[in-house]
Amino acid sequence: MINPPASFRWTRRIFLLVLAVFTLVPVLVMLSSSLKPLQDVQGPFRWIPSTLTFRPYVDIWKTVPLGRYFVNSLIVAGGATVCSVVIAILAAYAVSRYRFKGRRVFTVTVLSTQMFPGILFLLPLFIIFVNVGDSTGIALYGSRGGLILTYLTFSLPFSIWMLVGYFDSIPRDLDEAALVDGCGPIGALVRIIIPAAIPGIVAVAVYAFMTAWGEVLFASVMTNDTTRTLAVGLQGYATQTDVYWNQVMAASLVVSVPVVAGFLLLQRYLVAGLTAGAVK
Amino acid sequence: MRQRLSRIGLPYLLLLPALVMELLIHLVPMVVGIVMSFKQLTQFFIRNWSEAPWAGLGNYRMAVDFNAPVGQSLLHSFWVTCSFTVLVVGLSWLIGASAAIMMQDSFRGRGLLRAAFLLPYALPVYAAVITWSFMFQRDTGLVNHILHDQLHLTSDKPFWLIGDNSFSALVTVAVWRSWPFAFLTLTAGLQNIPRELYEAAAMDGAGIWQQIRRITLPSLRPVSQVLVLVLFLWSFNDFNTPYVLFGKSAPPAADLISIHIYQSSFVTWNFGSGSAMSVLLLLFLMLATAVYLFATSRRRGADD
Numbered sequence: 001m002i003n004p005p006a007s008f009r010w011t012r013r014i015f016l017l018v019l020a021v022f023t024l025v026p027v028l029v030m031l032s033s034s035l036k037p038l039q040d041v042q043g044p045f046r047w048i049p050s051t052l053t054f055r056p057y058v059d060i061w062k063t064v065p066l067g068r069y070f071v072n073s074l075i076v077a078g079g080a081t082v083c084s085v086v087i088a089i090l091a092a093y094a095v096s097r098y099r100f101k102g103r104r105v106f107t108v109t110v111l112s113t114q115m116f117p118g119i120l121f122l123l124p125l126f127i128i129f130v131n132v133g134d135s136t137g138i139a140l141y142g143s144r145g146g147l148i149l150t151y152l153t154f155s156l157p158f159s160i161w162m163l164v165g166y167f168d169s170i171p172r173d174l175d176e177a178a179l180v181d182g183c184g185p186i187g188a189l190v191r192i193i194i195p196a197a198i199p200g201i202v203a204v205a206v207y208a209f210m211t212a213w214g215e216v217l218f219a220s221v222m223t224n225d226t227t228r229t230l231a232v233g234l235q236g237y238a239t240q241t242d243v244y245w246n247q248v249m250a251a252s253l254v255v256s257v258p259v260v261a262g263f264l265l266l267q268r269y270l271v272a273g274l275t276a277g278a279v280k
Numbered sequence: 281m282r283q284r285l286s287r288i289g290l291p292y293l294l295l296l297p298a299l300v301m302e303l304l305i306h307l308v309p310m311v312v313g314i315v316m317s318f319k320q321l322t323q324f325f326i327r328n329w330s331e332a333p334w335a336g337l338g339n340y341r342m343a344v345d346f347n348a349p350v351g352q353s354l355l356h357s358f359w360v361t362c363s364f365t366v367l368v369v370g371l372s373w374l375i376g377a378s379a380a381i382m383m384q385d386s387f388r389g390r391g392l393l394r395a396a397f398l399l400p401y402a403l404p405v406y407a408a409v410i411t412w413s414f415m416f417q418r419d420t421g422l423v424n425h426i427l428h429d430q431l432h433l434t435s436d437k438p439f440w441l442i443g444d445n446s447f448s449a450l451v452t453v454a455v456w457r458s459w460p461f462a463f464l465t466l467t468a469g470l471q472n473i474p475r476e477l478y479e480a481a482a483m484d485g486a487g488i489w490q491q492i493r494r495i496t497l498p499s500l501r502p503v504s505q506v507l508v509l510v511l512f513l514w515s516f517n518d519f520n521t522p523y524v525l526f527g528k529s530a531p532p533a534a535d536l537i538s539i540h541i542y543q544s545s546f547v548t549w550n551f552g553s554g555s556a557m558s559v560l561l562l563l564f565l566m567l568a569t570a571v572y573l574f575a576t577s578r579r580r581g582a583d584d
Contacts, residue, residue: 004385004488005487005488008488011382012382015378015379015382016379016382016383016393019375019379019397020393020396020397022456023396023397023399023400023456023460024396024399025415025422026400026408026411026412026415026456027399027403027411029411029414029415029422030407030411033414041414041420042420043420044419044420044425044429045420045421045422045424045425046425086297087297087298087301088298090294090295090297090298091294091295091297091298093294094290094291094292094294094295095291095295098290098291098294100288100291100292103291106295106299109302110298110302113302113306113307115513115565115569116306116310116562116565117516117517117538117558117561117562117565118517118519118538119517119519119538119541119542119558119561120309120310120313120558120559120561120562121305121306121309121310121313122542123313123316123545123551123554123555123558124308124309124310124312124313124316124555125305125309126551127312127316127321127326127551128308128309128312130326130327131327131328134327149301149304149305150305152301153301153302153304153305153306156298156301156302160298185290210402210404213404214404214405214406214520216405216406216519216520216523216524217519217520217523217538217542220523221546230404230406231404231405231406234406234407234410235406235410235524235527238527245414245417245420248410248414249411249414252406252407252408252410252411253407255404255407256403256404256407256408259402259403259404260399260402260403263398263401263402264395264398264402267395267398
């Protein structure tokens with residue numbers, strides 16, 4: 001924009017300030033309340049803790065088995081991420097480098113599953129998991145494996161789409177030269193394409209991890225006491241009569257750190273990938 | 281010959297894992313869901329669903345019988361979801377577009393501000409929304425502390441998570457969560473505008489608002505078309521926000537369709553009627569998407 005007048009500059013300042021407050025207030029509430037003693041969060045709201053305490057950060061692990069939920073979430077999100085990234089790399093390689101029958105149908109179908117409401121799969125998947133478990137003994141319902149299978153497909157469509165974009169931007173001459181040199185197609189993928197697309201692959205991995213780490217609907221139905229993830233476990237700080245809000249806030253902060261840190265570190269790649277499709 | 285065959289087969293082999301997963305988790309359950317919607321699938325048949333008796337169109341008839349309680353509450357939930365979606369998509373776009381336009385020129389601290397704006401998108405849903413539910417508590421929350429204790433705007437501390445106010449609370453949280461995505465996408469869209477365009481307009485004497493209206497907004501249209509569709513589908517299907525904000529039972533004023541289906545399925549364990557409602561929801565979304573794509577592509581055609 002050229003020579004914005006003072007009125008515009010002031011509008012801009014005020015608007016961005018208000019927006020920053022709106023955006024950050026929950027984060028500040030989370031931070032300040034996680035350092036409060038219990039009586040501070042049981043009375044009228046206050047910004048500054050009456051006494052600064054780190055007790056909530058110690059207590060969160062005892063009030064509910066947060067450690068176990070954390071490990072479960074790590075296993076589920078990590079497993080889903082690894083599987084999803086590997087499957088997406090293979091599929092994106094095929095779509096980017098080969099012209100074959102059904103190429104368009106494949107991409108459109110996969111992308112359109114993204115629009116279906118989760119609730120539509122939830123009931124049948126629940127029934128299928130329960131019945132498969134009863135007839136074959138493979139425990140999918142209530143298991144981390146079942147959740148990994150489910151979550152990897154949530155990030156798959158977008159991951160494939162983003163990676164196709166990344167792979168397309170790698171010059172074909174590079175992998176064709178590798179093919180001439182006697183690499184097989186898989187050799188070309190592993191030696192040329194994957195190293196060249198590392199930023200894209202990392203972005204996809206962060207996206208897949210965030211998707212699995214934050215999922216609530218399936219986690220609330222498909223897990224039991226031993227496989228419960230953070231998404232459901234965090235509600236355990238509310239008892240019949242009381243909610244330990246200081247501990248809830250501390251736990252929220254602790255579970256946010258891994259994904260927020262990853263997101264902010266890799267923001268640039270992720271943003272490029274997330275928006276590439278929409279701009280195209 | 282063998283080599284040729286393997287060359288033709290290779291792309292399909294590469295796609296196989298993705299196809300199998302999509303089939304297993306999306307397409308098969310979808311078909312099963314459609315079959316279920318024609319069955320009388322109550323709690324007695326959960327572990328043995330193939331033996332559930334057929335219901336014909338019974339589940340659908342019950343869902344759309346707007347004179348009976350089931351249909352009435354479904355229709356109510358549908359309207360709540362519609363108004364929720366319109367508000368969330370509209371406000372998210374408006375805030376996202378304003379922020380994107382105002383952060384086009386670089387200034388000190390822009391990078392930091394941008395990172396801060398992306399926080400709601402990066403935070404796990406349940407951690408963020410549970411914080412909002414703490415802020416909306418009647419006696420101990422921040423919202424009433426500001427509105428009542430400090431600004432004295434209300435005569436009494438209002439409830440935010442039950443009753444009619446719960447709708448505003450839900451919209452606030454949902455907008456807070458989804459505007460950063462609009463901001464992100466629109467920012468990317470703005471980067472395609474050549475600076476010369478603004479320079480030429482400024483030379484011709486166009487003021488700042490005219491530059492925005494004549495150059496910025498029209499060039500955001502293609503991005504906005506996709507963005508609005510994505511936001512629409514997200515908001516209409518939103519389950520996480522109300523589920524974490526209100527706990528297991530959403531108040532009627534904030535009874536979004538996903539949570540409505542979830543509750544009526546798992547409270548009554550009648551999966552047949554829940555599936556019928558899900559199928560109806562899918563049909564509506566497909567119809568709305570088709571109409572939207574048709575309308576926007578025709579418009580685009582008319583512009584060319």
